[in-house]
Amino acid sequence: MKLAVSGKGGVGKTTLTSLLAYAFVSRGYGVLAIDADPSPCLADALGFPKELVHDMVPIAKMDALIAERTGAKPGTYGGMFKMNPKVDDIPDRFSATHRGIKLLELGAVEHGGSGCICAESVLLKQLVSQVLLQRNEVVLMDMYAGVEHLGRATSDMVDAMLIAAEPTARSLGTAAQIKQLATDLRIQTLYLVGTKVASQADRDFIAENSPGLQVIGYISADPAVLVADREHKPVYDLAPKLVKESEAILDALTKK
Ligand SMILES: Nc1ncnc2c1ncn2[C@@H]1O[C@H](COP(=O)(O)OP(=O)(O)O)[C@@H](O)[C@H]1O
Ligand SMILES: [Mg+2]
Numbered sequence: 001m002k003l004a005v006s007g008k009g010g011v012g013k014t015t016l017t018s019l020l021a022y023a024f025v026s027r028g029y030g031v032l033a034i035d036a037d038p039s040p041c042l043a044d045a046l047g048f049p050k051e052l053v054h055d056m057v058p059i060a061k062m063d064a065l066i067a068e069r070t071g072a073k074p075g076t077y078g079g080m081f082k083m084n085p086k087v088d089d090i091p092d093r094f095s096a097t098h099r100g101i102k103l104l105e106l107g108a109v110e111h112g113g114s115g116c117i118c119a120e121s122v123l124l125k126q127l128v129s130q131v132l133l134q135r136n137e138v139v140l141m142d143m144y145a146g147v148e149h150l151g152r153a154t155s156d157m158v159d160a161m162l163i164a165a166e167p168t169a170r171s172l173g174t175a176a177q178i179k180q181l182a183t184d185l186r187i188q189t190l191y192l193v194g195t196k197v198a199s200q201a202d203r204d205f206i207a208e209n210s211p212g213l214q215v216i217g218y219i220s221a222d223p224a225v226l227v228a229d230r231e232h233k234p235v236y237d238l239a240p241k242l243v244k245e246s247e248a249i250l251d252a253l254t255k256k
Pocket of ligand 2: 013014015037041142
């Protein structure tokens with residue numbers, strides 16, 4: 001199963017992705033987690049040891065690798081470079097693994113202008129395509145609000161995109177925009193996940209203001225998320241209620 005998690009900044013995408021990663025591992029699945037946020041923090045949410053996090057370099061920052069694979073210096077535009085660079089060894093070579101979760105950080109592409117084609121973005125798109133097409137594990141992509149790492153050609157390999165939204169009008173507005181982008185990319189299956197809900201009124205607000213998306217589950221607001229952050233521990237270890245809620249989402253996804 002290949003899942004993308006998207007939504008407005010701060011709604012709880014990374015928290016949700018980390019909970020799902022552990023939920024899948026505990027059910028015996030292999031998991032490849034992809035951090036596609038320009039400022040990566042999934043490693044921390046997953047409780048990766050500091051030494052491992054420290055040693056990780058986002059793929060977009062690996063200038064020598066990008067130059068070697070694309071034939072072009074990162075940051076250069078136009079010119080000649082390979083549009084289908086070799087990437088199949090990258091997930092295993094440049095990921096870190098902790099408690100059965102393999103993690104790959106993509107990093108940020110510095111865009112020189114809209115619609116530009118640069119070496120980094122060519123490599124990252126090819127890498128995401130390769131991961132979606134070839135990997136046998138459950139793939140979980142923590143996407144940031146945009147969907148730019150997904151190419152048109154491979155976005156239909158995403159089994160489902162989960163759009164996270166808090167019980168706020170703004171995050172539901174962003175969810176509507178993401179729905180449009182994802183629909184343009186022909187991602188077939190989109191669900192809303194209500195996050196940081198503290199009451200039935202919160203759930204109702206999300207369900208009633210969903211931009212035409214089925215709500216596949218809710219993650220409660222829980223002070224244990226803050227404790228986990230401060231102690232560099234996975235939420236999964238500290239918030240039994242959220243574990244149950246993420247397992248319910250996993251069940252709903254795998255039943256489809
Ligand atoms: N279920 C939750 N309950 C309480 N706080 C949460 C919850 N989910 C996320 N948070 C808090 O919200 C902030 C953003 O969460 P994060 O998962 O990093 O969001 P995103 O990846 O969407 O930016 C963090 O400070 C986190 O501790
Ligand atoms: Mg995040």
